[in-house]
Amino acid sequence: MEQSTALALPMGGPDLGGLPDLAPASPGLPATSGGSTQLSGKAKAAIVVRLLLNDGAEIPLESLPEDLQLELTKQMGEMRLVDRQTLNAVAEEFASQLDNVGLSFPDGLAGALNAMEGKISRHTYSRLRREAGVRQFGDPWDRLRKLDAEELAKIAMAESTEVAAVMLSKLDTGKAALMLQSLPGPVARRITYAVSQTGSVSPDTVDKIGTALAAQVEARPDIAFDETPGQRLGSILTQSQSEKREEVLTALDEEDEEFAADVRKSVFTYALIAKKVDKMDVQKVIRAVTPQDLTTAIAYATDEEDIATSEFLLANMSGRMAANLREEAGQLGKVKKATGEAAFAMIVSMLRELVTNGDIELKSDEEEEE
Template identity: 55%
Template sequence: MSHMPALALPGPGGGRRKGPLSRRAKAAIIVQFLLNEGADVPLASLPEEHQTELTILLGNMRYIDRETLNAVVLEFSEELEKVGLSFPGDMAGALSALDGKINPRTALRLRKEAGVRQTGDPWDRINALPVERIEDLVKSESIEIAAVMLSKIDVAKAAQVLASLPGDKARRISYAVSMTTGVTPDAVDRIGLSLAAQIDAEPPRAFTAKPNERLGAILNYSNSAVRDELLQGLEEEDAEFAEAVRRSIFTFANIPERLNAIDVPKITRDVDPDLLATAIAAADTEEERRTADFLLSNMSKRMAENIREEADNKGTVKPKVGEKAMSAVINAIRDLVNVGEIELLNPDDVDD
């Protein structure tokens, strides 16, 4: 640019001195112009030293004439038009841009090698954790840190975490919350960064589902004799884990406690009537007969009569044939759950 008007800056004794426009001054002018226009300028994403420098510049500058403003905006626009593609500019930005696109193990290794922590508000990341993970963090920290954590996360999650803690610790944390009035924002930020660093230090997990859920999914496809034998042996080794596995299993006998009655017509729509009649005819245990009654009582009266009549005509059904038909009913339910058409009831809620 051949000519750039002078910038009015504060001079000695409160007067005005003329000076050429530096790139920093031009940047400050653009920022102030955008703010005046009501634009949302994400200045918080800048490094702290740049935010400080920009604030000082804005504080020292007084005014510029319209010719200067037009020239700076024009130069800024011309530079923008010349930009073909922009890149993150550093390892932190690159890792953030590739989050979810590259292998988590690779991302973790690169962060460690470059000394880069996860970007963004650490409390957003903490709040996004499952309740069980937040509970682990609360249990591993001091009462004061736990009180800050519960004060920062969503109220609903905080209530769940508090309810899961031993009574004495829950009471002490609750009292400590009342003492957080004097905690400074800087202290809260440091606590959040420290907790986020703990999360970053954890190695990625190979399995997303819990062990009881994985084993339960496997046993769902096992025949009842094998399933019962394995669960019996598991109870002798670890009764608590065996109970968790039982709650993760979803079989024909579990349908009345897991399936909402109003969803039964959706199941009958997707299961061949002959298979459904076979499954009902094969129901020989008390739990399976309860399922048969549940299904028949929640479908249309006409269909129930037809299915019941067909089941009676089948007589005694071979175990393998019966299990195959029951699996077809279960698979139809799982398919509807997977597409979001129905939702299974939580056995813990049903028990309550």
Template identity: 50%
Template sequence: MRLGQITNAKPAARPAPRVVTSAEKAAIIVRFLMTEGANVPISELPEDLQAELTQQMGSLRRIDRDTLVQVVEEFADELEQTGLTFPKGVAGALTELDGKISPRAAAQIRRRTGVRASGDPWEQLRAFEPEKLLKLIEDESTEVAAVLISKIDVKKAAEMLGKMPGERARRITYAVSLTNSVTPDAVDRIGRALVSQLENEPERAFDNPPVDRVGAILNSSRSATRDALLDGLNSEDEAFANEVRKAIFTFKHIAARVDARDIAAVLKVVDNDTLVTALASATDELTKPSADFILANISNRLADQMREAIQERGEVGDEDGETAMSDVVAGVRQLADNGEILLREDAEA
């Protein structure tokens, strides 16, 4: 062939973009986005779609540039035409609204529609206290209890075993040794079954039990009112009255239930004038030990200043004194509720 013929030859026509299926287009887009460094949440797809996408990505091998451009442009056009998207189905809507609607409302919707909770059920179960989990597996088999014990926090599991009857705790501990052959699907089904039991519990108007509610009310009541109500409760239901007494925390309980090292924290959340008034009014045999306890567990200089302030304060009226002591107790309770201090629970009310 002569040089002129080669020079004058027309370039070969570029092949037309290949025809690709919808599944192949999805694989191309995912691969393109990953190549560009995007984090594509493939794990959120249903497992059958994850498997199909993986197969498509493994079978495509090579895509020419024109086909890639055509698929990407088509994908971009569809995105531009989309004004707003909604999650697919009730399950998707619940996932989108997680944390924005109350757990009770979400449970009602699941019961009404038959949609099971999404995500890892064990994350929900790990959030519950040992007492709640103990009640949950009360009527469950040893094998189910062993799976639960294996999936939760070690300290929480140890606490649960410690509160079980010895024989059941031993059977569950042994059953843990047999869980090695349990499949992930079985563990997931067990978790979802347990979560569904929690969701099927009857709705309650109050989040805390009656003992705690009555105890909180009596904590804020004057001592005369509190004693009269407890006497009345005792005649109606002695067992309930005893539980309420355990839930009550007043100024007189500070010496018995607050750790000496935590008094410094209490002083930080209680106004100084309020504390002086409370200490000045704590002169009877029930409250004086707590006043002495507070003064004994602060620095000598601060204790001397407090005693001088108490002398200057003089006699305190009953109402002012009870109000001040209630404010001190509220400060202690605030620290305990926030987990900053730990109240002893073994002292008598």
């Protein structure tokens, strides 16, 4: 029996990847008989698919490459009746090949990369995707849907309003809403209005737009850092002593106000806890830090905003615990700067870890103003 494959149909049920390609399909098959040896691999694939569909099996044929979908459909259109002997022979052959399967590898390079994602370096993964080309990876819109809302907004602003409207329409509603939120008001209004003009856009046009946009994403050069320069420097200054932090930020203001503003957005200090943390999350913060760091921070707080944070924390814990912390902080007296700054940094570090793990969520700028 020949071992080459005519069709490989990924599905929840049986894998059709073992169907043999015995010969070119015969045009117009009448009622067939005499077993399966006179049938081509395409004809056998059509019989198996028809049999599975009759039994109500869910077969995601849409995940096949378009040319294979066409071949399979045309083959089914050319066939007529198949007698029970031939049907049983094809089914037995298919079942026999399934029984002989010992290990199944991912389908093509796309499947291999999906299986290896996170296991090989990001650089190697990106390089293989680029070399294979966007079309190797099925629906290009699936690639675009994985981007975050800010990236999608940047793409939308770089494209025509009509293209952006198609992209908005192809996203899931939640991601589309976040993308709109990331766009300037006038741009968002133009794109949302343009959605009303997409009623007559053909599937082929939508596919070409998706392919072009996904190709742009794949063509972007690899970057060494996941965070922006402002975010990286902001994280560093968050862990720095206040004097050095203000010294650096003042110098940045003089050199590049826009970059300095970006850095300030990423700097998180003890003083910002009262503004950024919801009172319902205070207990989570308190459990994450040591009582010693909390007592030291309360005793060290002298600036108005630092004191406001201490009072915010004390007001949202049990009265007994708050009284004990006030008493212990009073007994500490004047705290050395290095000790106080270290306590501030430890509390902020633990808070950022809670945010990173998804245990708490910081307030947005709009929520701060409410």
